[in-house]
Amino acid sequence: MAGNMHCDAIVVGSGISDGSAAKELTEKGLKVLLLERARNIEHLTDFLNADKESWDYPHRGSAAVEMKRKSPVLQRDYPLNEQTWGMWTDERANPYVENKRFDWFRGYHVGGRSLLWGRQTYRWSDTDFKSNAKDGVVIDWPIRYADIAPWYDHVERFAGISGARDGLDFLPNGDFLPPSR
Incomplete structure (x- = not known):
């Protein structure tokens, strides 16, 4: 590559997580280099x-x-x-x-x-985040559902996730588009 290139962040891969990270960083004004081998x-x-x-x-x-x-x-x-x-x-x-x-x-x-x-994007619930501690398995999650609920909303709006608001404790409601017909 000729010359020097300055970037604020390098994202490796363009999958759903990597691509979302690159999107968020560029929307905040950072110069991002996204590398993809595929x-x-x-x-x-x-x-x-x-x-x-x-x-x-x-x-x-x-x-x-x-x-x-x-x-x-x-x-x-x-x-x-x-x-x-x-x-x-x-x-x-x-x-x-x-x-x-x-x-x-x-x-x-x-x-x-x-x-x-599989086109399914379930939110983890409080039950999911507390299950390690409740079951005495490995290490408890350092966050809870309330910590990431606004981020679920953000992603669901951007990605256009559809679903129903059923009020189930184990399957939290989202900021969904109406279900497909």
């Missing part, structure tokens, strides 16, 4: 399976035996299927290192896992 996914043209139904696939949308063989970690859960095949990390070229099982599935593309998620 390929760009073009809307519509690169989502080859967006208009297909499960019956349009040879295995009705589920994971074929060959797919499971090539993706031993990913095949543990729902993400491995014919609709999303080719969007995830090649586990043979980029193996997972596990001392004990940890299911985190990697997709190397601009936007990261924000492109491949």
Whole structure:
């Protein structure tokens, strides 16, 4: 790179967390360098399976035996299927290192896992933040729901999260858009 570049912050990755951090920093006037190693996914043209139904696939949308063989970690859960095949990390070229099982599935593309998620964004409740202390497991959370509730509101407004306000203690109400119809 020719010349010197000054930036106030460097963000590595463009996933939902990294991209949100870069957005917030730039909106506050900081000069941000965002680094991304992954390929760009073009809307519509690169989502080859967006208009297909499960019956349009040879295995009705589920994971074929060959797919499971090539993706031993990913095949543990729902993400491995014919609709999303080719969007995830090649586990043979980029193996997972596990001392004990940890299911985190990697997709190397601009936007990261924000492109491949279950479209569900539940808020943690007071019960969730207090569960470690209540159960005597590991270390208690240093924050509580009230500490981050305004940030949940902020993200839900920006991302356009829809949902219902049901008044459930274990599933706090949000600043939701109306549910989709």
